[in-house]
Amino acid sequence: MKEIIKELKELEELIMRCMKCGSCQSVCPLYRSDLKEQSVTRSKLAQIESIYEGKLKDTGKILKYIDYCLLCGRCKVNCPSGVKVDEIFLRAKTILRKIEKMKGWQKLILSLAMERPELMGKLAPFMHIALKFSSKKIKNDIYKPIFKDLSERHLFGIKRDPFTKSFAGLQKAQREKSQVLFYPGCAVQYIFPQIGEALVRILNYYDVSVLVPDLNRCCGVPAASMGDLELYKKMVNENLDFFESTKMPIIITCCPTCEYGLKDLGFRITGRAFSGKIIDILIFLEENLELDIVTSLKGKMSLHLPCHYDTHKSNLPSKFLNDHIKADYVTLDNQDCCGFGGTFNLKFYKKSKAISLPKAEEIKAKKIDYLFTPCPGCIMQLTDALISAQANTEVFHPIEKIYEEIKKRN
């Protein structure tokens, strides 16, 4: 126990930057929904502090409070003192996990997803079938599980063939001018291979050859958020080793959380950065290529900005939409997190849903036909919420519509 207190004390330098002003209350989706201090960052930092200051002896009590967080990062971005909240929470969770171990099945899933990607690939067809038999098909590719505990969810199907099975190797552009590596991430690998396909083909169309890895290694963020930083570090290192080995100067991602895990957070936790650039697909298209696609849609469209999107480029997705997709653009009043938060959705589904529903209700009320969001996690979450809210809105990654237009040209 002394060891744990000592390790928590090592966070003091980071924690005491918090001046307890309370700014985090104004942006925390959980605080705004719960209206109690325990849900907000300031309080969680005070709890950690109270352990190493000796005020709270029962060290095991606070993990569940710290774990109750979407890791959306809004508090960190808005913090006047620049407190590195994500780093503190992830490190504290890992330390506190020494008291309250992860459940057996959680550990099993994590290690399967992280450390055995080849096995995950082989299991995909079985999961594909298992989901089909244990659920009701609601609409194209959306299933509602029949088990009681899961029956409020609307899930996308797990694909029989993982993305890399069909796309591994160098996808050459006809008139190749440059090469990049694509990091698909687990969502594209198992659930949204069509986003991966769109990404590769758009780049090919603009003379960029795309190297698709044989295997998708998880970025490690789920391990970090479950309180296993060692496993997270291992995944970051494995991925960066692989990136370096390909000698590719640019890695393209289409999941902001993967990008954050491999770049910003990865650097702060491992001290290691990729020698080239890791860039989101929209940013790459806007800044590196002369994208001349303009597609038209009937009706209204809007944008949901994912939490971990590059904070310096947060205006880029809306500009991208307006430049390349012609439709009636509506800005949402609700700019909150979608409530997904990766493992948060698994651990606290009800709350996760409660956060997404007001957004879904607004989208429904404004009669938005197309909701775009450059993040597969947000697509899953908002699709679930929109179906629950009985809205007719469809959710896409912006590049899906760009690819449709390219297909028309060809």
Next chain:
Amino acid sequence: MLKQSVLRKFKEIVGELNCWHKLEDLISYSYDAAVEEPKIPDVVIRPNNYEQICEVIKICSEEGIPLITRGAGTNLSGGTIPVRGGCVLLMTALNKILEINREDLYAVAQAGAITFNLAQEAEKNGLFYPPDPGSMKYSTLGGNVAENAGGLRGLKYGVTKDYLMGVKFFDMEGNFVTGGGKTVKLATGFNIPGLMVSSEGVLGVMFEFIFKLLPKPHTSKSMLVIYKDIIKASETVSNIIASKILPATLELLDAFTIRTVEEATKIGLPTDADALLLIEVDGHPAVVEEDFNKIKEICIRLDGTVEVADNAQQKDKIWEARRKALSCLARIKPTVILEDATVPRSKLSDMMKAIRSISAKYNLTIGTFGHAGDGNLHPTILTDRRDKDEMERVKKAIDDIFEAALKLDGTLSGEHGIGIAKSKYLEKEVGKGTILFMKKLKYGLDPKNLLNPYKMGI
């Protein structure tokens, strides 16, 4: 320690989910935004309606349990720290804006409503709620009334007390009390809203307010003025007001703050300047234009270099410097002590000189910015609470800052309140008789001193 039977009663009133008594939960209510020692309450209760408040008060009164009303816990004077333990009454669930009245220009809101939400609702109706404390995006109106919160617009528009028309609260016996109302003129009995403003939760539990609203100003115009000498900047402030112009905001940044903001944000502030004034005038377009030009002349006469914001973007850039002042200062050292000593604005340059010499005397880093237009400065001491020696010097510096402010006919606190942070200085400002008067009033209403005890030295 709270008796189990009492805890059961509390739970019966508000339900299990609105009542917390485990140490790990209570820690979250042991502090506020002030740099003060946290104290852990015995129980936290979140009422969902007014009746529940009344019932909780009656139990606390019978059982002799201290009762501390809390909103967002953002005050800077330790006003919500439960010094003697007891029951924290969390008002965050009573957060509705009940009415915006366009005919009679008032709003009705619950104590737990967020200040910013009221301002926005007013704006949607073409109206204006001017008080804008720095924490307005998360502070509650109950806290704003209890602390008499100010903001950037004090000079022209006043502070919270100038907008409170009516108040509803329970006293410590659980009696329902209402003061003020919806009429502009009202002369019935004591001016109870006036008494409750700035009462820091020691006289009753306030739960609903009526606030005055104003028509929204037609237009506004901003400028940034650069000075080589902060004394000239201070003189500019006095000169502007003496020429019978009231800018909506008139903010000052000292050299240290300017350099810190520029280092952190690179928004293009002149790092060799000794002071900056940020000025905004609002109102009818013709008047705005005339006042703006007069102010410009005064600034130039006093060796200021004027930069005018021609569009919304430039205006935003000017105000970004001010908005980011505290956060940029806060990043330098782990502990930030934000003071709010205030002087009559004609004494502003004397106060600036005093702060400079205090900073040198105790070898402390102090950045000063603030609401120059109303004489309310924020000397911000940057320190590390683990450094015992420096904290001693900080205490002495604060003593000196208050003494300087009082000597200049100023006050200990312009907008943060007394709480526990400044209670020992209060008598020096107001005198024995006033303290006695406050105490008699308080003990008449709350003989056991249960409502937010030890605040303001009571």
